[in-house]
Amino acid sequence: MIEANRSFLKQNLKKLTPFLKILFSILLLIFAFSKINWLSILEAIPLLNPYWLSLSLILIWVCNGLSGCRWGLLMRAGEFNQPLHQFIKLYFCGGLINQGLPTTIGGDAYRGIVAQKNSTQTLQKSFFIVAIDRSLGFAGNCLLGGIGLVIGGSLLGTWVPLFGKISLCFMLLGSTFLAISIYWPWSKDHIHRLLSKIGVRNIDFALKKSWGFPFYLIQLPLATAIHFLTLAAFWACLKSCGVNPPIEALLIGIPALGLLLILPLSISGWGVRETSLVSILGLWGLDSSLVVLSSILYGLITLIAYLPGLPFLIHDRKGSHLS
Numbered sequence: 001m002i003e004a005n006r007s008f009l010k011q012n013l014k015k016l017t018p019f020l021k022i023l024f025s026i027l028l029l030i031f032a033f034s035k036i037n038w039l040s041i042l043e044a045i046p047l048l049n050p051y052w053l054s055l056s057l058i059l060i061w062v063c064n065g066l067s068g069c070r071w072g073l074l075m076r077a078g079e080f081n082q083p084l085h086q087f088i089k090l091y092f093c094g095g096l097i098n099q100g101l102p103t104t105i106g107g108d109a110y111r112g113i114v115a116q117k118n119s120t121q122t123l124q125k126s127f128f129i130v131a132i133d134r135s136l137g138f139a140g141n142c143l144l145g146g147i148g149l150v151i152g153g154s155l156l157g158t159w160v161p162l163f164g165k166i167s168l169c170f171m172l173l174g175s176t177f178l179a180i181s182i183y184w185p186w187s188k189d190h191i192h193r194l195l196s197k198i199g200v201r202n203i204d205f206a207l208k209k210s211w212g213f214p215f216y217l218i219q220l221p222l223a224t225a226i227h228f229l230t231l232a233a234f235w236a237c238l239k240s241c242g243v244n245p246p247i248e249a250l251l252i253g254i255p256a257l258g259l260l261l262i263l264p265l266s267i268s269g270w271g272v273r274e275t276s277l278v279s280i281l282g283l284w285g286l287d288s289s290l291v292v293l294s295s296i297l298y299g300l301i302t303l304i305a306y307l308p309g310l311p312f313l314i315h316d317r318k319g320s321h322l323s
Contacts, residue, residue, distance in 0.1 A: 040289040044241050052240035053297065056233045060305040063229040064095060070222065071111075071133040078129045078206035080119045090114055092309030099303050108134065124199035132210045138262075140223025142171060144231070145255030147224075152248025155283060175220060179213040230254060237294040237301065238286075246284055253280040270299060 065088060072087030093114075094107030108130050116126035149156075149164025181187035195203060209215050231254040238245050257276050274295045278288045 037287075037289045040287065041293055044290055044293055047242060048297075049240040049242075052236045053301065056236035056240070056298065057301050057305055059229050059233040059236065060302055063226055063233065064092060064305060066222070066226050066229075067091060067133075067137070070136065070219075070226075071130070074129050074133055074206050074210055075115060075126075077209040078121065078125060078203060080115055080121055080126065080129075082115070082118055086118070087111075087115065089309065089312050092306055093313050094309075096306040096309040096313060099306060122199060122201075125201070125203060128195070128198075128200045128203065129206055132206065136210060136219050136223045137226070139171065139175065139220060140225075140227045141255050141258040143168065143220060143224045144227045144251065145259075146171060148248060148251025148253075148255060152246070152252055155248075156252075175211070175216055176213075178211050179216045182207050182212045227255065227258065230258075233301070234294065234298050237298045238290070240297065241290045241294050243286060243290050243294065245281065245286060249281050249284040249286065253277055256280060273299065 068088035068091030069084065071091055072084045075082070075087055076084070090111040094111040096107070097110050098107035109127075112126040112130045113123065116123045119126075146164050146168040149167065150161050153160030153164050182191070191207075195201070210219055231250050234254060235245060235247075235250055253276075257273060257280075260272055260276055274292050277295050278291050281291050282288055
């Protein structure tokens with residue numbers, strides 16, 4: 001009887017979870033809106049600069065294109081022998097799916113599954129390479145945040161720039177240790193054993209192309225540059241609203257937001273993005289109303305940027321995978 005009740009409770013919680021996250025997003029947006037001056041919003045909307053908004057869209061497209069290329073090259077290194085443009089298409093499809101989900105897992109799973117169906121490789125291997133790609137993105141976000149703490153952390157506390165430098169050193173040393181571990185016979189053997197237990201084999205080349213020496217010396221700057229493009233896209237949204245944000249504010253705020261969005265708290269970051277950026281960028285005296293407006297514009301532009309993936313999703317739903 002107790003087990004039946006537990007099972008019933010789990011099933012109902014699973015069904016309710018999406019609605020709870022939508023509700024949480026709405027509540028966070030209401031909280032963010034409660035801190036803004038509606039007169040400022042109404043005055044700013046007619047004055048929005050379309051050129052800055054267009055630049056934001058272009059930057060997000062470039063960012064997603066580079067991310068898709070990176071993932072595609074890793075997949076090809078893992079013997080998923082499809083043309084590179086197919087992986088870029090799948091990347092946009094996965095990003096579009098994520099616009100309606102609380103985390104990136106749904107979109108990542110989609111591109112991993114479809115990429116595997118168009119190859120002779122295993123699903124575990126496909127998912128693992130997707131995870132490698134995400135690990136590079138996470139590293140780039142953290143490195144950009146560390147740079148932000150070094151440059152502008154003094155506003156948060158005299159010790160923060162030093163903490164940023166120590167964090168950067170640890171991240172770079174950790175990356176170097178990982179790069180060496182991929183080649184060192186003892187650690188390489190243990191990595192292979194661990195991956196074999198989860199059904200991932202013949203992954204050496206993909207590992208070397210991502211975290212191995214000397215490839216990680218290219219991958220880490222690239223990952224950081226991709227996240228900087230995301231920062232620049234939000235900066236362009238702020239500029240369109242007439243806000244001139246200090247670069248150090250965004251170097252701290254955007255990577256911090258990237259870490260928060262990993263948590264499955266809301267739908268596609270709505271609400272979390274607005275409240276977080278108001279709190280962080282407010283430390284530099286930026287107008288809360290215009291920050292919220294910029295965040296909403298950024299969210300809408302991000303959705304538009306992923307729309308090129310819609311035709312391929314529809315095509316896939318009809319039973320024909322990307323070809």
